[in-house]
Amino acid sequence: MSREDADIFEQLYRSFQKKITLGNGVEGFLDYCKSNDIFIAILTNGRPEPQYAKVVALGLHKWFDDEHIFISGGIGYQKPDPQAFKYVENAFALNPEETWYVGDTYEADVVGANTAGWHTIWFNHRNRECPEKNRADITVKSIEELKEVIRGQIG
Known part of the structure; x- marks a missing residue:
């Protein structure tokens, strides 16, 4: 890709x-x-500036304070490294046995959270085939299914 093409791509992306x-x-x-006072936080991979821009564009501050937003480039660990999850766990003194992680990327989210000792819900809305034996505690394919699971498990 030429430098000019890369610049055009970057402008379109932004x-x-x-x-x-x-x-x-x-x-x-x-x-x-x-x-329902269910504790929620964001843990996402990427560089802080573009990821935070997504948070703002999506209006996520309606539900998440900045203290509940963790971006791998800002914390020094990238999913699936279990240290990324432990970073969040330590920030809020979470008990891993009572902590659930919802993620849509099997390799980064389910494998990482599972390795950190958290419970996992794979939000498989893309209907992907599981790349290995499914390590998720629960798999859902829609937001409605996810809400029902949360009601039953947590709320």
């Missing part, structure tokens, strides 16, 4: 990044968590 939206049902799910 432009579209401001136009991202939450999937159907996500706002209602986050409202449910907030109204």
